[in-house]
Amino acid sequence: MLAAAWRVLLLLSPPTLSTDVYRYVWDGRIQRLGYDPYLVVPSNSDVRHLHTAETLLMNHPDFPTPYPAVAELFFRAVALVDDSARAMKSAAFLCDAALVAILLWWLSASHRSRWWVLTYAWNPLVALEGAGNGHVDLLGALALVLTAALLTRGRRTASAVGFALAIGVKFLPLPLAPLFWGRIRLRDAALGVGILAALYIPFLGHGQLPLGSLGGYLVRWRVNAPVYTALEWVFPTKGLVGVPVALGFAVALWTRWHLAVDSPEAWAWPVATTLLFAPTVFPWYLVWVTPFLFTPRALPLAVWTVSSLAVYWPLPVWATMVVEYGPVLGVTGWMWAQSARARRATISTV
Template sequence: MTGVLLIAVVAAGAPNDHTIDAAIPLLHLPALAGPASTYLTLAAYGAQGLGLIGMLAALRRGWRPRPRVMFAAGTAAACLLTLATPVGSADMASYAAYGRIASLGLDPYQVVPAQIGGHYAHLVSSIWVRTASVYGPVATFVQRLAAGIGGDRVMVTIGLLMAANAAAYVATGVILVKAAGDRSRAALLWAANPLLLALLVGGGHLDTYVAFFGVCAVVLASRPQDWQGEALIGALLGLACGVKISAALLVLGLSLPLLRARCWNRLLTRSLVCLAVLVLLYAPVGFHAFAPLGGASHLVSTPSFWQLVQIIGHALIGPSATASLISAAWPLVMVAAALLLLRHRSNPEPLPRLDRPRWETPRWEQSRYAHALSLGWNLAAPWCMPWYTAMTWPLTALLPRSRTDYLLVVLTTTLALMHNTGGHGWSW
């Protein structure tokens, strides 16, 4: 947990180059001046990645930590990070601003933070201060609720959002540890995962809610369900998409095994309820809420092999044609990556023969497809942040160990090292 403590020091030493330009007074140290915050942040993410690789290797050699101890340590770390200023990203300031816009009776999908001004707009990164919300109605509801309580006190709003996010993280850990076949592995890969504690809890990212709803759906989908159970799975998936539309990959991943098994009734029930929930969520806010996603879909982040395509394309065919080419090509690359991941993932241990209906898939099967699509997305998407792996980690925790575990650690660590500026300019 050395890496988590280092991140806590950076968060408590706000404002600095890796936090928002304010400080939550609950856990506050003197502000870190100069490059000190950068050195500590890089050391923290490096220690977290190396430590996680070491613990995964120890699990392969037979180490079995007590799940309760791991869970307790992770919960304590989550509580510590919740008391400090958001670190590594300014997204929490954007969440608060969108909530403030909604609480004022305005439309966060049309009104941008710059238009409301004040302390809320001041904390938003200059890159996003003139960007409308790209998050779903569920996210907007949580943000509006927090801002309604916080009012003009932006740090109260941010503190409430941090606490709610940490609660979702801990709840996800409870479900994973109880449901997983290997509880020690599940506790390590989520509840006590130092990378995720720093990124999701320390950064306060909404991806935690996607993971929560997704895990609930995956655990239910792993067991035989009647139509009511399938309806509940569909509702949970609809709520996940109502946080971030990228959760549609989870919907697709959980649907593929049903398609292969020709379980039409289950698939139809789940799909119709998921669609109905989305319609009910978006109808009050208007379907123009999807409009801001169009601009975000053309972004390319660092590091991404699409940057090379972008540079060459700009020189040969122009920016507009290059953007269209990348938008059309990356889903194909994602599918190809998912197929490779499915082929190379280790086969799970044989399941006991049970007297089950013919249509029931093995318990891990639906998670396997969803995991391959999610990790394929993390690898292939032109715009990928380290917290986007939040949907992949819990699926990994439910599956048998594989070499792709190390791939996910390396990917998340690399992205964390590249994207940790707290909304400021590049700080290396």
């Protein structure tokens, strides 16, 4: 009830920390009017008549959309009801509520305390980026936690489809693919790939891949990414964009063979590793790991989801890095010291 109360207050307020929701409104609106968001550049004068007062507020109007097909179809579905920021935020709010329900089901089915749901419901990042800013990452997190819960229950086909839908919102969970090795059938994987490919069909037919400005985004944008920036300074090559995915994939391989399928860390750490080394780390990207923080070993990630909000503070870049990543390193060091002390105590007892 408390979580719902402050979300409603945010829902009724205009977005103040990000203008991405206005891009969502634009993408949904022009699809409804028969245009392809992967081709149309919002700032072009010949589409000026398609704008509303809200869509003129979007950021980076000189680029077509970078979002994958599932996100685009989601925007279109919302726009069919109402092409407004309030409608997009309401849709994110509903995804948020559905995610809470699925988490409760997963916690109950895995014989964990259902009170762990508060690690998600009371996380300020989720409320701000969902009901507050209407980010589509809530839809992706919903698909991903549903994927994990279904795989835990042995529903392989549905889990593969859920994973395909999560990738179709944003490509961020791609490194989690090793978690499905040996746990789903080949036909399940083929079905998931086929459904994702089919969702791109409405955007084909123009002689180019429907990726929009995604490539330019990966090459140009550098925000809140100290690790990637340092690597790029030492190794100035475009090939670095593959490093975060490769490292996330490697962590997923380790978790596949060392952690149980219902372990939330198995899902959280590969995504978090990818983000840690990514060229751009906006706070709302961390929404993807927030459903999996119901374990003490995920404490550093829980701290990061809160400290990442420092990006919104009017601080110098160096101070933002200290405020955001300092607590994460501190908690990680404390946990490592506690673990080392416990190991030494065990050895001395033996």
